[in-house]
Amino acid sequence: MSYHEAPTIAASDAPRLDQDDRPTLRFVTCGSVDDGKSTLVGRLLYDSKTLLDDQLDALASESRTVGTTGGDLDFALLVDGLQAEREQGITIDVAYRFFATKLRRFIVADTPGHAQYTRNMATGASNADLAVVLVDARKGVITQTRRHSHILSLLGIHHVVLAVNKMDLIGFDGDRFASITAEYLTMAGQLGISQVQCIPVVAPGGDNIVAASTRMPWYTGPTVTAYLESVDVSGDVSQRPFRLPVQWVNRPNAEFRGFCGRIASGTIAAGDSIAVRPSGRQTRIARILTPGGERDRAAAGESVTLTLTDEIDVSRGDVLTAGPAPQVSDQLAAHLVWFDDEAMVAGRRYLLKCGTASTGAVITTLEHRIAIDTMAHEDAATLDANQIGYAHLSLDRPLVFEAYRDNRDMGSFILVDPISHRTAAAGMIDLSLRRATDIHWQRLAVDKSVRARLKQQRPCVLWFTGLSGAGKSTIADLVDRRLAELGRHAALLDGDNLRHGINRDLGFSNADRAENVRRTAEIAALFVDAGMIALVALISPFRNERELARQRVQAGEFIEIHVATPLAECERRDPKGLYRKARSGALPAFTGIDHPYEAPQAPEITIDSSELSTDAACERIIRYLRDNHYL
Amino acid sequence: MLECPTTTPPALAERAEGEKFHAASHLRRLEAESIHILRETAAEFRRPVMLYSIGKDSSVLLHLAMKAFHPGKPPFPLLHVDTTWKFREMIAFRDRRARELGVDLIVHTNNDGLSQGIDPFTHGSARYTDVMKTQALRQALDLHGFDAAIGGARRDEEKSRAKERIFSHRSAAHRWDPKNQRPELWSLYNTMLAPGESMRVFPLSNWTELDVWDYILLEDIPIVPLYLAASRPVVERDGALIMVDDERMPLLAGEQPRWRSVRFRTLGCYPLSGATVSTAATLPEIVREMMASRTSERQGRMIDRDSPASMERKKAEGYF
Numbered sequence: 001m002s003y004h005e006a007p008t009i010a011a012s013d014a015p016r017l018d019q020d021d022r023p024t025l026r027f028v029t030c031g032s033v034d035d036g037k038s039t040l041v042g043r044l045l046y047d048s049k050t051l052l053d054d055q056l057d058a059l060a061s062e063s064r065t066v067g068t069t070g071g072d073l074d075f076a077l078l079v080d081g082l083q084a085e086r087e088q089g090i091t092i093d094v095a096y097r098f099f100a101t102k103l104r105r106f107i108v109a110d111t112p113g114h115a116q117y118t119r120n121m122a123t124g125a126s127n128a129d130l131a132v133v134l135v136d137a138r139k140g141v142i143t144q145t146r147r148h149s150h151i152l153s154l155l156g157i158h159h160v161v162l163a164v165n166k167m168d169l170i171g172f173d174g175d176r177f178a179s180i181t182a183e184y185l186t187m188a189g190q191l192g193i194s195q196v197q198c199i200p201v202v203a204p205g206g207d208n209i210v211a212a213s214t215r216m217p218w219y220t221g222p223t224v225t226a227y228l229e230s231v232d233v234s235g236d237v238s239q240r241p242f243r244l245p246v247q248w249v250n251r252p253n254a255e256f257r258g259f260c261g262r263i264a265s266g267t268i269a270a271g272d273s274i275a276v277r278p279s280g281r282q283t284r285i286a287r288i289l290t291p292g293g294e295r296d297r298a299a300a301g302e303s304v305t306l307t308l309t310d311e312i313d314v315s316r317g318d319v320l321t322a323g324p325a326p327q328v329s330d331q332l333a334a335h336l337v338w339f340d341d342e343a344m345v346a347g348r349r350y351l352l353k354c355g356t357a358s359t360g361a362v363i364t365t366l367e368h369r370i371a372i373d374t375m376a377h378e379d380a381a382t383l384d385a386n387q388i389g390y391a392h393l394s395l396d397r398p399l400v401f402e403a404y405r406d407n408r409d410m411g412s413f414i415l416v417d418p419i420s421h422r423t424a425a426a427g428m429i430d431l432s433l434r435r436a437t438d439i440h441w442q443r444l445a446v447d448k449s450v451r452a453r454l455k456q457q458r459p460c461v462l463w464f465t466g467l468s469g470a471g472k473s474t475i476a477d478l479v480d481r482r483l484a485e486l487g488r489h490a491a492l493l494d495g496d497n498l499r500h501g502i503n504r505d506l507g508f509s510n511a512d513r514a515e516n517v518r519r520t521a522e523i524a525a526l527f528v529d530a531g532m533i534a535l536v537a538l539i540s541p542f543r544n545e546r547e548l549a550r551q552r553v554q555a556g557e558f559i560e561i562h563v564a565t566p567l568a569e570c571e572r573r574d575p576k577g578l579y580r581k582a583r584s585g586a587l588p589a590f591t592g593i594d595h596p597y598e599a600p601q602a603p604e605i606t607i608d609s610s611e612l613s614t615d616a617a618c619e620r621i622i623r624y625l626r627d628n629h630y631l
Numbered sequence: 632m633l634e635c636p637t638t639t640p641p642a643l644a645e646r647a648e649g650e651k652f653h654a655a656s657h658l659r660r661l662e663a664e665s666i667h668i669l670r671e672t673a674a675e676f677r678r679p680v681m682l683y684s685i686g687k688d689s690s691v692l693l694h695l696a697m698k699a700f701h702p703g704k705p706p707f708p709l710l711h712v713d714t715t716w717k718f719r720e721m722i723a724f725r726d727r728r729a730r731e732l733g734v735d736l737i738v739h740t741n742n743d744g745l746s747q748g749i750d751p752f753t754h755g756s757a758r759y760t761d762v763m764k765t766q767a768l769r770q771a772l773d774l775h776g777f778d779a780a781i782g783g784a785r786r787d788e789e790k791s792r793a794k795e796r797i798f799s800h801r802s803a804a805h806r807w808d809p810k811n812q813r814p815e816l817w818s819l820y821n822t823m824l825a826p827g828e829s830m831r832v833f834p835l836s837n838w839t840e841l842d843v844w845d846y847i848l849l850e851d852i853p854i855v856p857l858y859l860a861a862s863r864p865v866v867e868r869d870g871a872l873i874m875v876d877d878e879r880m881p882l883l884a885g886e887q888p889r890w891r892s893v894r895f896r897t898l899g900c901y902p903l904s905g906a907t908v909s910t911a912a913t914l915p916e917i918v919r920e921m922m923a924s925r926t927s928e929r930q931g932r933m934i935d936r937d938s939p940a941s942m943e944r945k946k947a948e949g950y951f
Contacts, residue, residue, distance in 0.1 A: 024657060053925040081790030082809050083943055092810055095793045096786045098839050105657065107837060119814040123796075126816035247670045252703030260699070262667045262818075291662050291698045302659070303666035305701070316674055339814050353819050356674070412817045421823035423814045 024105040025228060028125045030152070031134035032144035033113035036165040038091050040134060040203040041110040042075025044225065047210040050099040051078070062086070075204065079110045092117055094124035103229040113144060118386040119339035122151055122426055126412075129233040130159040132224070133184075137170045137200070140180045146187060147372045150388060153191035154335050154428055156405060159233050160188065162198040163224060167216060168205065174218040190375060197227050238300040241323030242266030242274070243402070243410055245355035246316055250305055258289065258305040259314055261356065264409035267299040268306070268322065276312060277319045277400040278328045283310040317357035319400040319410075326402050326410065330395040331433035333367070335404075338383035340417060340424040344391075345382065347514040349548040350424060352395065354413035360396035360551065361415065362518070367391060381511050383425075392433060404428035418551070419544045451531025455489045458630045459528040461553055462621065464537040465546060465600065466563030467592045468578055469570035471609035471617075472537040475563060478618040480535055486622075488631060491527050493520055495538035508589060514545055521549035528553050533630070541591045543598040561621065562603040567592050569610040658846050665692075665834040666699040667818060668797060669781065672832045673699075673706050675822040676779035679832075680772075683709040683736070685721040686898045687854050688783030688835060690728075691843055694852045695834065696781075697732060707781070708735035710771055714763040715740060716751060716900035718876050724855045737775065741767035751902040752881055760903075765948055769805045772829060779822075779830045787839045791943035797836045803827030807947045841921055848914045857895045858917065860909040864888035871905035 029037040045051055051059070055078075063074040066086050079095040080086050091112040099106050109124030111117075125131060131152050135145055152160065162184050170176050181198040188196050199208055200219050207213035210225045222230070243264040250258040268274070272285045288298050289305040298304045306320065319326065338344050344363060352361035369380035369389040383389045404411030415425040451459075462479065464472040473494050483490040495516070499506065503519060506512040517540050527534035540546050550558040570592065571579040582590035589595040600606075605624055607617045625631045672679050681696060683689045696705040711725060729736035744762040751759040772780060786793045796812050798820040813821050822830060835843070847854060865872040866886045873880070875888045880902060882888070893906035894917075911920045 022657070024660070079790075079793070081792075081794045081943070084810055093794050093812055095790075096837070097793060098787050098837075120812075123814045123816055127818075247667070248674050248700075250700060250703050252700075256702055258702075260670050262663055289701065291659070291666060291695075301663055303663040303670070303699070351823070353821070355819075356671075408817065412819065414814075414816060414819045414821060416821050416823055418823075421821070421825060423821045426814065426816045 022100065022103060022105050024107060025130065025231075025233065026107045026109070026128050027130040027132060027228065028109045028111055028121075028128040028157075029132045029134065030111050030121055030125065030148040031113055032136070032139075032142055033090065035113060035134040035136045036203040037113060037132075037134050038076035038079045038095075038110050039074075040132070040163065040165065040201070040209070040224075041095075041097060041108055042078035043203050043206055043209050044106075044108070045078055045097060045099050046073070046075060047206060047225070048099040048101055050097075069204065072204070090114065093120045096124075101225065101229055106228065115144060115147065115386050118147065118151070118337075119423075121148060122155070122337055122339070125152060125155050125157060126426070128155075128157055130161065130228070130231060131157050132161045132163055134163045134165050134203075135180060135184070137164050137166045137173075137176060137180065141183045141187065143373055145184070146375070147386070147388075149184075149187060149191055149193065150370065150372065150375070151337060153193050154337065154388065156408060156428075158193055159195045159231060160193050160197070161224060161227060162196055163203075164198065164200045165203050167200045167207065168202045172200075172216050174200075174216070177219075187375075195231075197221070197231075199224055199227070236300075237265040237407065237409075238267055240265040240300075240407060241326075242268050242272075242321060243326065243407065244268070244304075244306070244320040245357070245400075245409070246314055246318045246320060247356045249315060256307070257311070258307050259320065260303070260305045261320075262303045263298060263300045264355070265300050265407050266322065267297060269297045272322055274308075274320050274322045275325070276314050277321050277326060278398050279313070279318070280325075281312045283308045283312055285309075317355075319355065319357075321400075326400050327432045328398050328400050329432035329434060330398045331392070332395070332399070332401070332429055333390065333392050333431050333433055334413070334427040334429045336363075336383060336389050336391050336415075337426045338385055338387050338389070338424070339426065340420075340422050341385050342417065342420070342422075342424070343382045343384050343510075344389075344425070345514045346511045347518045348544060349418065349518075349551070350415040351418050352393070352399075352413050352415055352427075354399055354401055354429075355410060357399060359399060360418075360548075362394045364392045364394045381509070390430070393427075401429050401432075403430060417544070419547055455531050457488050457531070457533060458557075459531045460533055460557045460559055460625075460630055461524045461528060461549070462533065462535045462559050462561060463524075463540070463546065463549060464535070464561045464563055465540045465603075466565060467567060467570045467597055468539060468590070469573045469575055470563040470565040471607075471614065472539075472563045474614055475561075475607065475609065475617045475621075476535045476537040478614055479621050482618055482622055483533060486631065488533060489531070490533040490535055492535045492537070493523060493527075495520070495536075495540075498523075514542075517542075517545040517549065521545075521552045524549070525552045528557055533625075539591050539597070541595065541597040543600065546600065559605065559624070560600050560603040561605045561607060562600045563607050563609060564599065565609045658842065658849060661838055661842060662695065662698075662846070664818075664837065665695045668820075668832065668834040669696055669699040669705075671820055671822070672779050672781055672830075672834075675820070676830065678775070678777050679707040679779040679781060680710045680737070680775065680777040681705065681707055681781040682768075682783070683711050683725070684783065684899075685711065685717065685725045685855060686783070687843055687847060687858060688785065690852050690854050691838075691846055692781065692783045692835060693728070693732070693734075694850060704732075704734060708737050710737045710739060710775075710777075710780070712764060712767045712771060713738050713740045714759075714767070714900050715745065716763075716879075716902060718855070718857055718874070718898065718901045718904075720857055721855050721898060724853075728853065737771070739767060739771035739774070741770060750879075751900060756903055759900075760945070761948070765945060772805070777829065778824060779832055781832045781834065783835050784833050785835050785838050785840070785843070789942050791946060795833065795836070795946075797833055798822060799831045799833065800824075801829045801831060805829070805948075807831075809943065809947065841918070844914070844918050844921060848918060855898060857898055859914075860892050860894040860912045860916075862890045863893050863906070865891050865893055865906055872908070874901055874904070874906055876901040 062077050095110045097108050111121040111124040177200045201208045208223045244261045246259050246261050248260040286307040286309045346363050349360050349362050367390045368377035371378050402410040411429040413427045417424045464476050466472050480492045503516050506516050524534040581587040582593040591597050749762045796815045864875045892910050894909045911917045
């Protein structure tokens with residue numbers, strides 16, 4: 001019979017009433033390529049009897065066709081679920097698998113070992129209580145072991161199982177096992193990983209995975225499964241002060257206004273006094289609605305809807321708090337794990353997400369970078385993909401947070417690249433660099449609109465971007481004069497001129513170029529605040545930086561003008577002789593020659609000065625300003 | 632036309648109170664996580680939608696959405712991609728639930744496919760699934776401009792699903808790039824999209840099949856009666872028991888529908904859903920049967936078996 005016949009249910013099959021409240025342990029496997037992570041996880045699934053008949057049949061057949069074990073069951077195929085992974089015999093992305101024993105449920109995140117997939121390892125580790133770090137007994141502790149352990153320590157994972165795998169390939173040598181564990185324990189101590197259990201294993205054979213190995217009688221400690229079933233990883237966030245990042249305001253009708261979110265820490269009861277951060281307004285909890293109905297109390301981890309006794313302003317990104325106030329600051333220091341293939345650039349703006357709050361953020365300084373092999377703090381200007389560092393960040397708005405070590409939900413953030421939308425980095429907040437209360441934003445009665453009315457113009461930024469020699473300054477200069485003739489009030493910010501003054505300290509490294517653009521954008525924004533039309537003539541080769549300049553002002557206040565004169569024409573003109581120098585090698589990293597220029601994708605105005613005279617270009621811009629009611 | 636015997640919906644409410652067990656903390660943790668995900672989706676996207684397939688996972692998802700936004704209604708509509716080959720009981724259940732809960736329900740069918748006469752018998756499950764499910768879903772998402780589609784997929788279902796993020800990015804062509812997924816740390820979801828791109832959101836990622844049943848039992852969630860054993864007309868074909876749900880099913884030579892006590896572990900289009908011989912007619916019986924089961928739920932699905940890695944490929948093309 002080929003179809004599935006359900007098994008007969010015997011009356012003696014005890015319902016699982018006694019097992020239902022087994023705690024869940026979330027753990028991650030990590031280590032280098034080919035250390036046997038996926039095989040270990042596959043073996044755990046196999047030995048825990050989690051696998052079902054059709055899955056075992058599929059495993060046996062796949063082991064024969066694509067396996068790397070000569071026809072024996074290739075347990076890694078159970079978790080390497082992507083076609084590219086099975087073809088190459090490697091793990092690319094994290095796989096989440098579920099199994100249970102009599103004592104516990106487990107969610108295991110099996111992560112890739114390749115350095116290039118470190119971001120996926122961090123993804124799997126971020127929600128783990130414990131890590132199983134594998135090393136190949138023949139190789140011992142290597143760079144990737146150190147990198148992963150470092151990330152584990154940053155993520156606050158204090159419990160590690162060091163599984164020394166492939167013991168069969170070193171003849172079950174107990175002395176070698178001892179020297180590997182000694183080396184690892186030294187490193188773990190430096191990293192602050194306090195609980196390490198070292199276990200010699202043979203993952204494919206199952207030695208010391210579930211059953212104690214008969215081949216290593218010198219080892220008398222627990223098996224991997226026995227340890228995972230018994231280790232105490234509890235760290236009770238419900239004992240900490242109450243914090244609820246507001247996710248969603250629920251207003252189904254005029255009578256009901258509830259604030260939804262998952263409690264990050266602490267407990268709350270109806271009638272408790274709370275404060276809304278960052279505003280600091282005080283109120284009380286009226287009702288607590290939980291998925292199970294209305295209740296008097298709720299604790300960390302629960303998704304609830306709270307109503308308050310007062311009608312006060314609360315929105316997504318605010319945090320409801322009780323007890324000691326959390327930190328509120330727009331300047332903070334954090335550990336960063338860089339993910340994006342595009343390196344970190346100080347001065348560039350990223351989108352920061354922490355809890356339910358989002359804000360623009362600039363990495364002001366990289367304090368140091370970690371040299372993985374020595375764990376030394378080294379000076380560096382940037383972080384490449386998979387590197388770890390410590391940085392200062394400046395935020396657009398004050399953020400409500402706590403140190404990561406005290407509260408994971410309140411102290412973790414991601415940085416998102418505003419152009420590519422890739423997740424560029426993960427951050428763990430260390431401390432606040434100053435309190436937001438130190439800053440007093442002056443609330444001025446005379447604002448931009450008042451000033452703009454005085455001048456009978458709508459303030460804006462005219463941002464001229466293009467290659468050197470494209471004609472940006474020439475056209476901008478004429479537009480400036482034309483506006484003056486029309487009785488309008490403008491100011492010209494020329495890249496070259498700024499470099500003689502406010503930007504004189506900047507060179508031509510990527511970071512300095514980014515800072516040059518950032519400062520110019522800030523100055524332009526101040527002019528706009530003053531009701532003026534700011535003309536900026538700056539090569540500004542990177543789309544990302546121009547986008548941040550655009551975000552610095554209000555929607556509709558930024559007019560990007562691409563002076564799109566072809567490179568050959570710019571080089572022919574070569575008004576300052578720069579192309580000649582660049583071609584001769586005297587001027588390295590010259591935009592258009594050996595440094596990229598990213599053309600705007602949707603500029604408000606495009607001008608090719610090889611086809612259009614300066615006068616005609618100027619008129620086109622003036623017409624645009626009139627048509628769109630800037631003038 | 633075949634006469635279906637009356638399948639009495641099980642008297643769930645009459646279940647002995649003593650059978651309500653206390654899986655509380657484990658299921659409550661999953662519930663809290665799913666509700667958090669649903670609220671993030673509502674807050675971060677311009678026009679989200681919930682894919683409603685009428686199955687048990689969809690029933691749980693809908694139940695969670697009702698809880699997440701209580702006392703309001705979910706701030707997004709339900710979308711059912713109707714291939715026109717669903718079990719009749721599924722359609723009746725769908726319409727009744729939408730009415731009872733007062734939620735918006737959008738039903739979309741690929742009319743191009745319909746007019747081309749695509750059906751699962753003559754065109755094969757692969758072609759049929761592509762046209763009537765994958766392409767139909769993409770049509771519906773484009774038509775309504777949905778930027779986030781919430782689905783009930785779980786990581787324990789299948790190996791490529793085990794690899795997927797909770798917030799899973801899709802290109803403007805609805806493609807999943809499994810080799811280049813966004814990192815997803817803690818409960819922080821990168822929800823940024825460029826024009827035309829969209830997100831698939833899976834609030835049940837960390838649930839297992841057993842969790843789903845335990846939760847249905849704990850919360851008394853209505854499900855399509857097809858999940859419970861009853862006498863139904865089936866034929867054995869290609870090693871599977873296919874229920875003859877209407878007269879459109881062509882019978883092969885020698886095939887004679889037989890009435891057997893069967894139930895379904897997963898529901899979809901009736902020609903592609905293999906039944907299980909079972910007498911488990913109540914939820915507790917189902918849960919006990921599951922505990923003793925030695926095969927996975929996808930075993931009864933025809934479409935995963937078309938080719939190795941077929942789920943990954945279908946997902947890359949935009950299948951849910």
